[in-house]
Amino acid sequence: MSGAQRKNLDRKIVVIGAGASGVACATKLLELGFQNVLVVEAEDRLGGRIHTIPFADNVIDLGAQWCHGERDNIVYELTRKQEEELLESTGPVYENYQCVRSNGDVIPDQVASRLKAIVGDSLVTRQLELRHCSGSLGSYLTNKFYDTLRRPENSDIDDEVAREFFVNYQKFENSVEASDSLEQVSGRGYLDYWECEGDILLNWKDKGYVELLKLLMRSRELKVENGVLEQRLLLGTRVQKINWNRNDGRVELQLSNGDSCIADHVVVTVSLGVLKDQHFRLFEPQLPVEKQRAIDGLAFGTVNKIFVEFPQAFWPEDWTGFTLLWRDEDLDDIRGTSRAWLEDVFGFYRVSYQPRILAGWITNENGRHMETLPVDEVQAGVMYLFRRFLKWKIPEPSNFRTSTWHTNENFRGSYSYRSMETEQLGTGARELAYPLTVVATTPEREKEAEEDDMWQQSRCDRPIVQFAGEASSEHYYSTVHGAVEAGWREARRLGQFYGLSVSRSETKSQL
Numbered sequence: 001m002s003g004a005q006r007k008n009l010d011r012k013i014v015v016i017g018a019g020a021s022g023v024a025c026a027t028k029l030l031e032l033g034f035q036n037v038l039v040v041e042a043e044d045r046l047g048g049r050i051h052t053i054p055f056a057d058n059v060i061d062l063g064a065q066w067c068h069g070e071r072d073n074i075v076y077e078l079t080r081k082q083e084e085e086l087l088e089s090t091g092p093v094y095e096n097y098q099c100v101r102s103n104g105d106v107i108p109d110q111v112a113s114r115l116k117a118i119v120g121d122s123l124v125t126r127q128l129e130l131r132h133c134s135g136s137l138g139s140y141l142t143n144k145f146y147d148t149l150r151r152p153e154n155s156d157i158d159d160e161v162a163r164e165f166f167v168n169y170q171k172f173e174n175s176v177e178a179s180d181s182l183e184q185v186s187g188r189g190y191l192d193y194w195e196c197e198g199d200i201l202l203n204w205k206d207k208g209y210v211e212l213l214k215l216l217m218r219s220r221e222l223k224v225e226n227g228v229l230e231q232r233l234l235l236g237t238r239v240q241k242i243n244w245n246r247n248d249g250r251v252e253l254q255l256s257n258g259d260s261c262i263a264d265h266v267v268v269t270v271s272l273g274v275l276k277d278q279h280f281r282l283f284e285p286q287l288p289v290e291k292q293r294a295i296d297g298l299a300f301g302t303v304n305k306i307f308v309e310f311p312q313a314f315w316p317e318d319w320t321g322f323t324l325l326w327r328d329e330d331l332d333d334i335r336g337t338s339r340a341w342l343e344d345v346f347g348f349y350r351v352s353y354q355p356r357i358l359a360g361w362i363t364n365e366n367g368r369h370m371e372t373l374p375v376d377e378v379q380a381g382v383m384y385l386f387r388r389f390l391k392w393k394i395p396e397p398s399n400f401r402t403s404t405w406h407t408n409e410n411f412r413g414s415y416s417y418r419s420m421e422t423e424q425l426g427t428g429a430r431e432l433a434y435p436l437t438v439v440a441t442t443p444e445r446e447k448e449a450e451e452d453d454m455w456q457q458s459r460c461d462r463p464i465v466q467f468a469g470e471a472s473s474e475h476y477y478s479t480v481h482g483a484v485e486a487g488w489r490e491a492r493r494l495g496q497f498y499g500l501s502v503s504r505s506e507t508k509s510q511l
Contacts, residue, residue, distance in 0.1 A: 013034055017268070018047070019048020021048075021468040023487070025490050027229065028488045029495075032492075037232055039233050042236070043410055046235075049064055055354075056357050059210075068195070068201075068479050073196040078215050078216075086211055089202060090201040091201075098112070101325045102326045104388070119169050136183045164325040172323070172361075178303050185418070186418045189422055193477065234255075237255050239256075242268070242283050244285075244436055244464055251263045251465060271412060272300040272469065295432065297422045298471055299418065299421065301413055303362075306348075306378070309400070312356060312395070315392070322348060326343065344367060345385060348386075415477070429473055429474040435466040436465040437462055462497065469483055
């Protein structure tokens with residue numbers, strides 16, 4: 001190895017954020033041969049929106065929970081290389097749930113299954129039809145639902161029950177998108193997301209999503225908690241300023257602990273929510289207009305979970321959970337009261353390897369409002385729901401926990417989606433992912449450009465601030481595998497710039 005190569009591998013690279021994307025980027029940089037890598041994380045833990053904690057009989061995931069699909073899913077591929085089976089199917093929990101009205105009536109299975117079938121069109125059908133959609137996902141789904149409901153074979157389904165079911169289904173779809181309303185979601189933009197073939201609800205058995213971080217860091221193999229990132233992590237430290245326009249072509253970071261750090265390259269993997277909230281005061285000078293438009297135009301929402309542990313299961317063994325169908329007259333009991341937020345809790349479901357837990361879901365403004373309430377008030381509200389909808393005797397819970405993704409200034413929400421504004425502004429993940437660069441004018445760079453083709457000459461634009469994270473993934477946004485691939489993309493971008501062993505075909509596909 002030449003002296004120049006050794007110098008390049010010793011370039012100072014700072015990765016901001018120790019979520020899935022940041023950990024993936026840092027570990028890939030080390031794999032490529034870079035040695036001077038530091039990960040700075042505002043939280044006092046690794047993982048970002050992966051947050052596995054001990055709870056009840058095992059663990060729960062407050063954030064990312066499933067490996068969504070198998071084919072072309074890099075998270076799934078990583079687990080397949082292990083001797084131990086780390087993933088398994090969640091099964092029909094989110095298909096076989098009961099639909100329960102707010103007066104305690106359970107919708108008959110034969111009616112519920114037909115309603116589920118109406119909203120359960122194949123992804124292929126939805127893709128073909130949305131390709132010609134000029135409006136929102138909400139208007140498309142509403143028209144499709146009621147058009148199908150009006151067919152003669154569905155004439156026996158009660159209109160009120162059908163409407164209550166569809167309102168609940170929209171809440172479920174909002175949890176998939178992280179939107180407040182499906183009217184916000186772009187119909188055409190919805191097609192940007194590529195669903196991986198295979199089981200989309202693969203769970204991490206009794207270990208939680210934290211296992212992925214251990215795989216990336218090789219923690220078990222090296223028998224060190226943080227694996228290859230040991231001694232390369234700075235936790236509990238926030239980056240307060242990124243000065244990226246210095247005369248020397250390097251980047252200065254001002255940290256919350258009072259220190260400053262000079263880096264050759266910085267990879268920003270914080271959430272889109274943080275960029276929306278902080279980019280004006282975080283970057284000096286301000287980001288280019290195209291980058292600001294991407295941050296503004298891409299949408300970022302909140303989905304929260306509610307975990308309730310009971311002393312013992314009060315439900316039948318084959319029962320998987322229930323969704324909450326509100327009658328209009330019953331909603332009057334909570335609207336305008338301190339319990340109005342409960343309207344957007346749309347379902348509770350069984351949790352794998354947790355025989356005494358039910359997990360609820362809530363989205364949008366009410367989900368954000370829930371985060372601001374005292375825990376005992378949230379718990380009391382949830383128990384009100386259980387006792388209103390279910391006719392069984394419900395015991396007092398023995399433990400209770402909710403996620404709080406929006407009020408935490410290190411996240412400001414859960415994950416991204418493509419909104420009508422994204423479409424109107426004509427922006428997307430590509431613009432978010434594009435790095436801030438400076439022209440490399442060293443003799444080595446100029447000589448290299450002269451000796452290679454046009455593709456090689458592009459290496460003279462040196463990336464100094466790069467962007468990763470799930471929101472920067474064109475087709476796998478909102479997922480962990482999208483976050484991991486984005487982290488790898490930026491590590492490979494640097495590898496390509498310094499002429500490391502990254503093939504052209506791989507680099508072009510990543511960039």
